[in-house]
Amino acid sequence: MKKFRKLFSLTMVAVMAMGVLSSCGNDARDTFMIGGIGPLTGGAAVYGISVRNGAQIAVDEINATGGINGKEIEFNMQDDELDAERSVNAYNSLKDWGMNILMGTVTSGCCVAVAAHTAADNMFQLTPSASSVSVIEGNDNVFQVCFTDPNQGIGAADYIGQVGVYADGGELVSRVAVIYDSSDVYSSGIYEKFITAAAGQPFDVVAVEAFTGDSKSDFSVQLQIARNADAQLVFLPIYYNEAALILTQAAAMDYFPVFFGCDGLDGILGVENFDTSLAEGVILLTPFVADADDARTQAFVAEYQRRHGEIPNQFAANAYDAIYIIRDIILHSGATYTMSISDLGNALKKAITEISFTGLTGDNMTWRSTGEVNKIPKAMIIRGGVYIGL
Amino acid sequence: MRERLAQIPKPMRENLITFGIVVVAFIVMQILISLNMLSHLMTGLLVPLCVYVIMAVSLNLTVGILGELSLGHAGFMCLGAFAGAFFTKVMENVITFSLFRFILAILIGALVAGVFGLLIGLPVLRFRGDYLAIVTLAFGEIIKNIINALFVGLDDKGFHFSLRDSLSLGMGEEGRVIINGAQGIVGMPRDSTFLIGTILVIITLFIVLNLINSRDGRAIMSIRDNLIASESVGIDVTRYKLMAFTISAALAGVAGVLYSHNLNSVQATPRNFGFNMSIMILVFVVLGGIGNIRGSIIAAVVLTVLPEVLRGISDQRMLIYSVILIVMMIFNWSPKVLEWREKHSLKEWLSRLRKRKAKV
Structure with missing residues (x-):
């Protein structure tokens, strides 16, 4: 009987341990795996969900035209509930998934905490909307799509x-x-x-x-x-x-x-x-208005409305641009997904300072090595229920 | 061996088991890390687990042992987090030996939270009734809001304070902002490690368990069980209430220091130091069993790991988490389920099996 109990408890421990472990050392990827982090539940969920939706449209578009270098890319967005600790958990969880590029996080407070970890791993990080200066300060691997505050x-x-x-x-x-x-x-x-x-x-x-x-x-x-x-x-x-x-x-x-x-x-x-x-x-x-009359914005707004039934905000547009920026710098640097996270990070952070990007949220955007974006803010005025450029 | 174990008095044996669980868990995790078998997520969760275990154990001292309800435990954690982080940020370049600096930060965090616990307890714990719950609830929110409006800067002339904005600090050229209002404290060294976390858990357990089994602890529990009877035998009720509550607050401050030094920044948001967090800690305590220290540890670990492990089912995550919470609550506390568990427990089943064997 004692033997049975011992056996039983041992099996239980083993089962629990299996749950804790799982998927480690996942360094052999077969594509670029882009992670995203943002609040998907709670009061700030509207921003995180916009970023997820916007990025997903870009990922689907890229994959529909053959992906990057003929390989479809993967995108996985995790919830941080607008909490720095959860954000770091989400980052670790994405690392277990196999992420080698981070498109996030959505909010500044969480981004500061996560940036300390990406800096330690030297993972390339491009945030669509975390606009605080402390996000990029001292981290040469973090770049912003949005203006700093x-x-x-x-x-x-x-x-x-x-x-x-x-x-x-x-x-x-x-x-x-x-x-x-x-x-x-x-x-x-x-x-x-x-x-x-x-x-x-x-x-x-x-x-x-x-x-x-x-x-x-x-x-x-x-x-x-x-x-x-x-x-x-x-x-x-x-x-x-x-x-x-x-x-x-x-x-x-x-x-x-x-x-x-x-x-x-x-x-x-x-x-x-x-x-x-x-x-x-x-x-x-x-940087972005949904009523702009250029073809790309209109196509994006139409697609977003078709999928989600609402007009995209600047968070969605920033995320959409972020995915395309990541594609462009991968192509520019000639980096491959087989590179280690740190090598990929080095290649991409060099590449982003060398390109000029035109997207939904700005024309001819360039980046300084500090991580700050260089683009011209557009002033808009609301007239007759629509945004009009000044 | 078995006989020798039996000679140890029961409370001590129980305590040794609790310490044993913590030590074994630590060793197992260390082995897994060194074998590179632990996922990034779990490795990252180790320090937060220590934080929430300390929070749950310290709250259990107030709720389970003292029998008073505290709804602002996260407020003490917030105080500890900011006091410790403030010290580390100021002393970052003065004390370069990080372990020594971190120990000092922990002591300061505990001291600040403990002093505030004492200040709040002094008037409130003289009352009978649920006043502590009301006051701590307000206290937690007030602390969060004050820190969100607080600006502290440091330059060669010393500290500058403001409740308006960082511009009105009026600092010199070399001045740096330490606490920047809603942006909190940013850019601290990350000093928390799993080893320090585990040591702090053990120290917390040592303090709480020793208190429970001491003369003072018995006095505290007698207040919980029957206030009039304990007063009649000459126990200074207010003093013992204050003692338990202050220790509880100070330990929450320690957890706060560990929390803030695990991240490189600390901000007081409703999510980490708000009312919901206080309730979360209370849930750990209630679920683990009020007054049951080992139960608090287990509940804190399970409920912290659970939402992270459930990430795989992204959208339904929080739904499933709450369903599991309700099921666990019923399983642990519903009288009918307790009765059923008694009847169908493994122990019962085994003994019945043994009896049947004996008959044969």
Whole structure:
């Protein structure tokens, strides 16, 4: 009887151990395996899902035309629930799967944690949307498709100061208010650089009001302060859901300044139950608009709508571009999937500084070896319910 | 051997088994790593497992041994994480011996979390009723929000604080921002290792198990079981409540330091230090058995590994995870199932088999 028990417990241990182990040392790949990481569940899921959908379209297109060097590529997106620790888990899990290139992560906070691991492995990492500077700082293997937050802040201040924005009465804007999310890395990153850059511009920042992720439904206090300061323009370095609320509440209190935002505002016309006429005259600096009339954007938007029934946002477009950038640099460097992760990383990070890429989110994009992208921000204005380039 | 084991008093024997499980698990994992047989995912999970085991054991001290409900345990973890990370970031170039620096960081994390535990416990633990649950719930959220709004910089003139933004710190040219509001602390050395994690788990177990089996521990448990009776025999109720709660908070701070040094950055998000995390830790404790330290360890390990192992079924992952959670809860706690388990347990089955054999 004792023997049976011993045998039984031994088998149980063995079974459990098998579950823990599995798929190690998977270095023999037969294609390029691109991993993706982002929030697919929880409050930020909309960004992760957009990235997954956008990237999948690019992967399917590439595979439909024969893949890279005649080999179909594989793409696997893992959930990180907007948590740094889970993000690292997702990265390790993708390594077990066999990933040799990382297209991620979607958000800055998680990306910083994962970048420390990719840097240690020297794996090539291209993030579609993690825009914080700390993502690329000190990591020579990490590159961005999106603008960094500081560049957006400086770009916005430059635009308001140099190009000039006209208020309702036809005069140049000279008094600016800022409403930002102090609990959000993206928003506070843009805000700080905007304030620094605004010091040298011919306009004054007359009010700065913050809100946090826990209190983002009532903005009447912030708007009231902006109105009392007689601000002609309200700068909103935030995401579109909160911006839609701000626009609605401003209209309710008969306050109609010019609203100016960054790429986070893209998607504001698609917010449910939002009166899009309120968005008339909103100006945003964004690399991508779904209404652009070039053939590639239109084909992408049509395909995205066919698959998912909604208009793609800039996250999807950035991810779509990211996959094509990865294809281009693989072709440019002549790298093969049989190379080790580190060799592939070295080849690709050299190649990305040598190419010029034209995609949905910018023309002639180039990269510095620091990881920063070099492209021209486009200013768009919403007129008649569509985005129009300025 | 068997006789000698039997001579050891039962609580000690139980404790030795608990320590044994941890040590054996550590050795098995080390062997697997050295044989290169452990997947990347599991290797990466080893330190988080230690973090959550410490969290579960320390919360069990409050919930299971003291009998008070704490809904803000992640808040203490947050304090420890930031205090430890802050120290490491400041001292990064001053103390270059990383192990020594990390030990100091752990002590500081434990101290800060413990002091806050004491401060909260002082007024609240004098009450009878569920006030601790209410206050810790609020405390956890407040800590998270304060840290999200806190900016601390360091330059040659010393520290600068601000609750507005990093620009208003007014630092000199050489100044660097240590805590950058919502962006948290970025770019720390990753000092946490599985070995240190395991040692911390063992130290935690040593503290908690020794406390339980000591005179103080019996006093604490008597408060849980019958407050009036324990008061009547002259036990200083508030003092013992404070003692258990402060130790629990300090240990959560240790877990926080281990957590933040496992990543190279730490941010206070609702996901890692929010209310949901506090509830998650409470689930570990309830599922493992309130007051059952070994159960907490096992539940923490199983429930941390489970969602990661389920990654294969991507979209249904969280659904399956919650179903398993409910099933486990019923299996462990439903009276009907307990009754059924009693009847159909392996032990029962074996003894019946033995009886039948004896008859034959």
